[in-house]
Amino acid sequence: MVNEKMRGLGACRSVIRELFEYGKKRKTEIGDENVFDFSIGNPSVPSPAIVNETLTCLLQKKDAVSLHGYTSAQGDAGVRRAIADYVASTHNATVNPDLIYLTVGAAASLTISLSALTVAGDEVILLAPFFPEYRVFVERNGAVAVPVLCDTKTFQPDLDAIRAAITPKTRAIIVNSPNNPTGAVMTKESIEGLAALLSEASKENGQPIYLIADEPYCELVYGDIEVPYLPHFYANTLICYSFSKSLSLPGERIGYILVNPDAEDATAVYQAVCGAGRALGFVCAPALFQYMIPAVIGKTADISIYDTNRRLLSEALTSYGYEVVNPDGAFYLFVKALEGDATAFCERAKEHELLLVASDSFGCPGYVRISYCVTTEQIQRSLPAFKALAESYKTEK
Amino acid sequence: MVNEKMRGLGACRSVIRELFEYGKKRKTEIGDENVFDFSIGNPSVPSPAIVNETLTCLLQKKDAVSLHGYTSAQGDAGVRRAIADYVASTHNATVNPDLIYLTVGAAASLTISLSALTVAGDEVILLAPFFPEYRVFVERNGAVAVPVLCDTKTFQPDLDAIRAAITPKTRAIIVNSPNNPTGAVMTKESIEGLAALLSEASKENGQPIYLIADEPYCELVYGDIEVPYLPHFYANTLICYSFSKSLSLPGERIGYILVNPDAEDATAVYQAVCGAGRALGFVCAPALFQYMIPAVIGKTADISIYDTNRRLLSEALTSYGYEVVNPDGAFYLFVKALEGDATAFCERAKEHELLLVASDSFGCPGYVRISYCVTTEQIQRSLPAFKALAESYKTEK
Numbered sequence: 001m002v003n004e005k006m007r008g009l010g011a012c013r014s015v016i017r018e019l020f021e022y023g024k025k026r027k028t029e030i031g032d033e034n035v036f037d038f039s040i041g042n043p044s045v046p047s048p049a050i051v052n053e054t055l056t057c058l059l060q061k062k063d064a065v066s067l068h069g070y071t072s073a074q075g076d077a078g079v080r081r082a083i084a085d086y087v088a089s090t091h092n093a094t095v096n097p098d099l100i101y102l103t104v105g106a107a108a109s110l111t112i113s114l115s116a117l118t119v120a121g122d123e124v125i126l127l128a129p130f131f132p133e134y135r136v137f138v139e140r141n142g143a144v145a146v147p148v149l150c151d152t153k154t155f156q157p158d159l160d161a162i163r164a165a166i167t168p169k170t171r172a173i174i175v176n177s178p179n180n181p182t183g184a185v186m187t188k189e190s191i192e193g194l195a196a197l198l199s200e201a202s203k204e205n206g207q208p209i210y211l212i213a214d215e216p217y218c219e220l221v222y223g224d225i226e227v228p229y230l231p232h233f234y235a236n237t238l239i240c241y242s243f244s245k246s247l248s249l250p251g252e253r254i255g256y257i258l259v260n261p262d263a264e265d266a267t268a269v270y271q272a273v274c275g276a277g278r279a280l281g282f283v284c285a286p287a288l289f290q291y292m293i294p295a296v297i298g299k300t301a302d303i304s305i306y307d308t309n310r311r312l313l314s315e316a317l318t319s320y321g322y323e324v325v326n327p328d329g330a331f332y333l334f335v336k337a338l339e340g341d342a343t344a345f346c347e348r349a350k351e352h353e354l355l356l357v358a359s360d361s362f363g364c365p366g367y368v369r370i371s372y373c374v375t376t377e378q379i380q381r382s383l384p385a386f387k388a389l390a391e392s393y394k395t396e397k
Numbered sequence: 398m399v400n401e402k403m404r405g406l407g408a409c410r411s412v413i414r415e416l417f418e419y420g421k422k423r424k425t426e427i428g429d430e431n432v433f434d435f436s437i438g439n440p441s442v443p444s445p446a447i448v449n450e451t452l453t454c455l456l457q458k459k460d461a462v463s464l465h466g467y468t469s470a471q472g473d474a475g476v477r478r479a480i481a482d483y484v485a486s487t488h489n490a491t492v493n494p495d496l497i498y499l500t501v502g503a504a505a506s507l508t509i510s511l512s513a514l515t516v517a518g519d520e521v522i523l524l525a526p527f528f529p530e531y532r533v534f535v536e537r538n539g540a541v542a543v544p545v546l547c548d549t550k551t552f553q554p555d556l557d558a559i560r561a562a563i564t565p566k567t568r569a570i571i572v573n574s575p576n577n578p579t580g581a582v583m584t585k586e587s588i589e590g591l592a593a594l595l596s597e598a599s600k601e602n603g604q605p606i607y608l609i610a611d612e613p614y615c616e617l618v619y620g621d622i623e624v625p626y627l628p629h630f631y632a633n634t635l636i637c638y639s640f641s642k643s644l645s646l647p648g649e650r651i652g653y654i655l656v657n658p659d660a661e662d663a664t665a666v667y668q669a670v671c672g673a674g675r676a677l678g679f680v681c682a683p684a685l686f687q688y689m690i691p692a693v694i695g696k697t698a699d700i701s702i703y704d705t706n707r708r709l710l711s712e713a714l715t716s717y718g719y720e721v722v723n724p725d726g727a728f729y730l731f732v733k734a735l736e737g738d739a740t741a742f743c744e745r746a747k748e749h750e751l752l753l754v755a756s757d758s759f760g761c762p763g764y765v766r767i768s769y770c771v772t773t774e775q776i777q778r779s780l781p782a783f784k785a786l787a788e789s790y791k792t793e794k
Contacts (some may be wrong), residue, residue, distance in 0.1 A: 001605045001661055002669040006513050017470075021540035056456050064443035068646045073414075104650065104683070111678030116403050125434030140676040141538075207398045227692075249465045251675050251684025253501065265398055272399040276409030278530070279537040281508030286501070286683045287648025288452075367617070 002067050014132060015361045016040060021348075023355045030353070036382035037355045038370040041180060041332065043248040045301040046365050051247055054295040058279040058288060067291065068300050073283035075102025075256070076275055076292055083256060090298065091229035095262045101277060102285035105253035106216050106242035110137050110174070111280060113355035114195040116272035118143040118171045125165055126171040127157055129334075129362030131180050131214075139355040143171070147363045155184035155325055155334070158253070159193045161203055166201045172210045173198065177343070178217040178227065180327025181362050181369035183310075185225050208264045216255070217241040219300050222307050225328045231260040238269070247331075248301040254289040297387035306331045309372040309379050316383050318391040331373040336360070338393040342366050349394065352385040403723035411529060412758045413437060418745075420752045425616040427750070433779035434752045435767040438577060438729065440645040442698040442770070443712060448644060451692040464688065470680035471671055472653070472687055473500025479691035480653060488626035488697065493658045496667050498674060500683035502615050502650035503639035507534050507571070510609050510635050510654055513669035515540040515568045520569040522562055524554055525760030526731075528577050529613075540568070544760045551729070552722055552734035555588045559785050563598045569607045570595065575624065575726025577758050578766035580694060580707075582725040605633040605661045613639040613652070614727040616697050617705050622725040627656040635666070640690070642727075644696040663730040703728045706769040706776055713780050717787040728770040731756070735790040737765050745789065748783040 009361045013021070016039055023037040058067060068339055073082070088095040102288035103109045118124060120142025126134050128147040138145040148165045151158045161175070175194075177186040186194075194211075202208045211234050218227045218241075231237045242255030259270045277283055323336040337345035337358075342358040342365060349356050349368075359367035372379065410418070412435055420434040440615070455464060467645035471477070485492040500506045505686060515521060517539025523531050525544040535542040545562045549557045559570070572591075574583040583591075591608075607630050615624045617640075628634045636709030656667045674680055687772045697726045709729055718732040732753075734742035739755040746753050756764035771778065 002665050003513055003516050003673070004669075005516075006672035006676060007665055007669040008672060009675050010668035010670065040467075042467050047465055051465075052456045056453055059449045059453050059456075064449065065441065065645065068444055068448075068648050070437075070439050070647045103432065105678075105681075107678035107680060109678075111676075116400055119400050119402075136676050137678065197727070248454075248462065250467045251465050251681060252689075253681065253683050258765065268399050268404055271407035272401075272404040273407065275403035275405060278406050279403060279533050280677055281502070281504035281506075281534065281679075283504060284502075285646060285651065286650050286686070288685075289683070290648075 009136060016357055019355050019357060026353070033381065035353050035355065036378060036385055037356055038372070038374065039355045041371050041373060042250060043301065043373050044375060045248055045303065047303050048296070048299055048301055050296055051249065051292065054292045055288060058291050062291065064275045067348040068287060071284050071287055071290060073277065075100070075285055079290045079293050080121045083258075083297060086297045087258065091231055094246050094261050095232060095258065099259040099261055099266055101257045101270070102272050102290055103255050103257060103277070104282060105255050106214060106240060106244060107133065107137070108253070108282055109240035109242065109257050110212070110214060111140065111253050111274045112273055112282060113240060114138055114143065114172070114286055115141060115209050115276035116269060116278060121169065122171040123167060123169045125162060125170060126363070127173070127175055129181050129359055129367075130174070130176060130363055136310055142278065146170070149364060152364070155179070155182045156187060156190045156196055159197055162194070163197050163201070166209070168205055170201065170205065170209050170214065172212055174212045174214060178220060180217070180330055181332045181357070181359065182325050182334040183327035183330045184325060185221060185227060188228055189235045190232065191227040191228055198234060198236070202236070210263070210269070212236045212240060213237060214240045216245045217247040218304060220303055220331060221329040222310065223328070227329070235260060236264055238263070245297060246300045250279070252286070252289050254285060254293070260348060267349040284392070305376065306373060309374070309376055312376065313372050313379050317386060320387050321394070322386075322390060328358060333370040333372055335368050335370060337366055337368055338390065340366065342368055349389055352389045354382065354385050354389060405489045406533060407681055413754055416752050416754060423750070429610055430778065432750050432752065433775060433782055434753055435769070435771065436752045438768045438770060440647060440698065440770050441643060441772060442645055442700070442702050444645040445693070445696055445698055447693055447696060448646065448689065451689045452685065453646060455688050461687065465684060468681050468687060469785070470674065472497070472682055476687045476690050480655070480694060483694045484655065488629070490626055490628060491658050492655065496656040496658055496663055498667070498670050500652050500654060500674070501679060501682050502652050503611060503637060503641060504530065504534070505650070505679055506529070506637035506652050506654050507609070507611060508537065508734070509673045509679060510637060511535055511540065512538060512673035512677060514607050514665060519568040520566040522567060523760070524570070524572055526578055526756055526764075527571070527573060527760055529758045531571055534603055541566075543567070546761060549761070552576070552579045553584060553587045553762065554591055556594055559591070560594050560598070562605070563600055567598065567602065567606050568608055571609045571611060573611040575617060576615070577727055578729045578754070578756065579722050579731040580724035580727045580729045581722060582618060582624060585625055586626065588625055588630045592599065595631060597631070599633070607666070608634040608658070609637060611637045613642045615702060617700055617728060618644040618726040619707065624726070628659065631739055632657060632659040633661055635660070635789060640693075643697045644693060649683070649686050651682060651690070655664055702773065703770060705771055706771070709773065710767065710769050710776050714783060717784050718791070719783075720785060728768060730767040732765050732767060732768055734765055737763065740767055742791065746786055749786045751779065751782050751786060
């Protein structure tokens with residue numbers, strides 16, 4: 001009587017969401033400060049003051065009919081120009097404002113891009129570990145998700161495995177760097193290798209394999225790590241950006257799709273993006289937040305707090321005997337579980353009031369994801385629990 | 398190389414959008430005040446002061462991390478309760494906040510509802526004339542749009558025609574009252590008749606036919622016209638509401654889906670709504686605008702201006718010899734073209750700088766839609782042009 005595929009997606013909560021709801025309940029039982037919830041990737045650092053200042057100024061100064069009225073379906077022209085100018089100058093790149101489509105957030109950017117590029121039966125490569133919702137987005141219109149595990153020594157793409165996974169039906173590949181859940185950043189060497197193999201495979205297929213780059217964490221990098229601009233390496237790239245993580249605005253749902261001007265059939269790709277936006281019900285991203293963009297683009301929340309957290313946590317965990325993936329970006333620590341079954345490990349962690357997400361649903365079993373976008377105090381308070389958890393495994397040996 | 402169906406949708410502009418773009422260009426040629434643009438349904442009356450006051454207050458008082466953070470996928474619980482309380486008290490109805498799903502606007506409400514209820518091959522009845530995008534939304538996942546023309550004497554649903562159009566594959570029907578483009582409001586008698594035939598057809602089909610009520614204009618009614626609460630008449634109803642028209646916030650994209658608690662399998666329907674929201678990329682409607690809702694729900698922009706406009710325009714046009722459909726709601730006047738071919742009529746209207754939308758793309762040829770959500774001054778300035786246009790047809794006889 002209803003669409004059963006959709007009902008199934010709505011009836012089961014994701015592992016992350018399940019854990020988050022458990023955490024809320026546990027906090028009411030034993031107190032907020034006694035539960036160490038590392039489950040959700042919800043930014044803990046407030047948005048920079050300029051966000052609310054800009055929004056308030058728009059509300060006070062811009063005429064209400066213009067401010068709250070419809071923009072063009074693809075977004076206000078002035079806003080798209082501001083984005084194009086920023087990206088072009090930051091990366092010394094060619095960007096066309098008429099190949100930018102404003103969206104209501106990262107999920108929208110991805111569903112629109114996938115709808116634009118694939119039909120039922122097409123294949124989309126997902127580099128594991130990946131954000132579990134990618135699979136849902138790919139499969140929605142009947143396309144096939146093809147997970148390819150990364151090199152688990154380096155957490156860089158496994159180029160041989162990717163090459164082996166490509167078929168004549170491969171239409172796109174989604175990359176997410178800096179990565180959720182590993183915190184890894186793709187190196188220049190990885191990108192060059194990936195670009196070369198995709199170019200070759202595109203030739204063999206007789207049509208381009210598009211690279212969809214999901215980049216909400218691209219400003220969240222630490223030390224002197226760089227995040228290269230993918231279109232410089234591979235022309236057939238669509239960038240999906242969201243301001244959620246950089247500006248701590250995840251609830252406001254604002255981002256964009258940028259089609260690289262040098263992509264094959266860039267015009268056709270963009271038309272398909274516009275058509276998908278129209279068909280999925282997305283035209284005109286939220287206007288107030290569109291108009292906010294020019295004043296805030298390139299700025300971030302205070303990410304030094306994430307840096308502090310990641311160093312504090314990864315150093316402590318390493319000293320307790322945990323194996324920690326080097327966290328170069330985003331706000332997630334990827335840590336090897338202390339037993340083979342990561343889910344069992346997470347259950348034991350709960351006994352220490354530690355809420356950690358098992359990596360299985362990310363397509364890479366045997367690890368846990370620890371979201372360190374929390375207060376530094378929470379991290380400090382949790383360290384004895386992490387130590388006790390590790391100790392409990394040592395006594396078993 | 399791209400999804401051709403999506404590309405086709407993105408490559409062609411809608412008739413309305415085409416006319417709007419023509420209007421912008423013409424205004425630069427001969428001056429804004431000399432072009433009478435009645436093409437787009439973009440509210441011309443500013444949002445009431447309480448909107449910006451509420452938004453500003455939220456920005457200043459609510460902690461930024463909470464304000465701009467993720468809400469539950471289906472929307473903040475407190476906001477859903479406020480909507481449920483308002484609808485329940487306004488209509489003396491039973492409403493369940495856990496059967497409400499906040500959305501990023503009317504289009505999203507519709508695409509989610511359709512995805513929840515239909516699969517490829519299912520049929521959805523559209524009462525013509527209808528907003529052309531309904532067809533795009535229905536066809537996106539392979540369902541079939543079945544237009545059924547209304548009774549063009551009364552612009553009420555043609556119950557016999559609807560009954561004849563129902564097949565075992567009919568899964569849903571979309572109604573839009575007050576109506577875009579006719580301004581007609583469904584009478585209680587029409588609703589009772591429709592409910593009876595849908596109930597009977599549902600029994601014959603062995604499963605419910607759901608009624609999807611697209612209701613962004615339900616507060617925009619004039620005189621003592623009432624807009625009955627459809628779930629009172631037909632249990633298997635989903636209400637799709639948007640604050641765009643009532644609060645003049647079309648660019649902000651905020652609305653909701655309300656599944657009637659007495660609908661068959663209401664829980665399954667709601668789960669499918671949640672699943673469709675998830676799969677389409679819609680989770681978590683824009684947070685700032687969610688939190689605005691409790692303070693503004695039930696309030697409207699100053700719709701007396703629309704009332705003034707509609708009386709001024711419909712009286713004048715009637716006196717010039719036009720045949721005008723009685724405009725009980727929304728902000729559209731539906732007027733019979735002065736020649737058989739409405740598109741040709743609109744071309745001649747352009748010669749008088751009148752931008753009117755031919756009704757053909759709404760599924761009901763031979764009329765034009767005139768959006769009177771413009772300044773009263775524009776209407777006054779346009780009257781000589783309407784008169785001259787009518788005169789040009791009289792001199793031909």
